[in-house]
């Protein structure tokens with residue numbers, strides 16, 4: 001299940017549409033990193049609203065993505081982590097580290113624009 | 118398992134690839150919802166199943182995840198057994214420590230799953246495979 005990636009000005013938005021396998025997540029990470037390199041995007045937004053699980057692998061992959069994107073001079077914002085999912089992540093011991101999060105797309109865009117100033 | 122507990126097998130899911138991890142956690146969520154779990158508990162169960170299933174794919178495939186409905190008096194719960202005939206875990210106590218990983222993982226799968234579930238047992242010996250059994254009981258109203 002490939003995740004659609006949408007270019008929107010200086011930013012790129014990936015909206016996850018369904019449950020993802022580990023391979024799908026790796027693919028998404030690499031696609032986004034490549035996109036940022038090619039189009040010199042300033043920010044990446046990943047919408048995880050539909051994900052009903054963020055386990056250790058997903059969290060690690062998101063953190064790796066943010067790291068790869070940062071090395072290319074851009075920022076990553078994760079959007080739409082459900083409260084129950086966040087709760088389970090905390091129980092598991094997972095943290096997103098320095099990866100920014102936002103409640104919705106609008107907030108994520110505002111955050112990126114603010115930081116880009 | 119105590120004498121006064123009853124068990125009814127719901128699903129048995131072979132685990133060989135990352136696709137099966139998704140299958141196992143969806144099946145667990147579906148069965149858990151059927152027996153009365155809601156909200157955060159559903160996510161906690163699905164997350165723990167994801168972790169133990171991934172450990173099979175990562176270290177010991179093939180294996181299987183067996184989901185059962187368990188009963189103890191008036192209480193109902195979900196039992197998850199993740200079983201493989203892989204290399205086993207030489208030091209289970211060490212593997213249960215937060216951050217311990219032989220694979221550059223976060224080392225949170227086993228200890229984290231224990232926190233997500235009510236009961237958690239690891240039966241493993243080097244060379245003899247691994248069986249992780251975990252249970253969660255439907256909260257009383």
Ligand SMILES: Nc1ncnc2c1ncn2[C@@H]1O[C@H](COP(=O)(O)OP(=O)(O)OP(=O)(O)O)[C@@H](O)[C@H]1O
Nearest residue numbers: 056172176177212218219222223224225226227247
């Ligand atoms: N089914 C298994 N067979 C053999 N070894 C296992 C199995 N499950 C876990 N282990 C061992 O126990 C260690 C700890 O497992 P745990 O799931 O807690 O962390 P991890 O898999 O290394 O990282 P994470 O799950 O956070 O990505 C693993 O690194 C591995 O050495």
Ligand SMILES: [Mg+2]
Nearest residue numbers: 172222226227
């Ligand atoms: Mg693991």
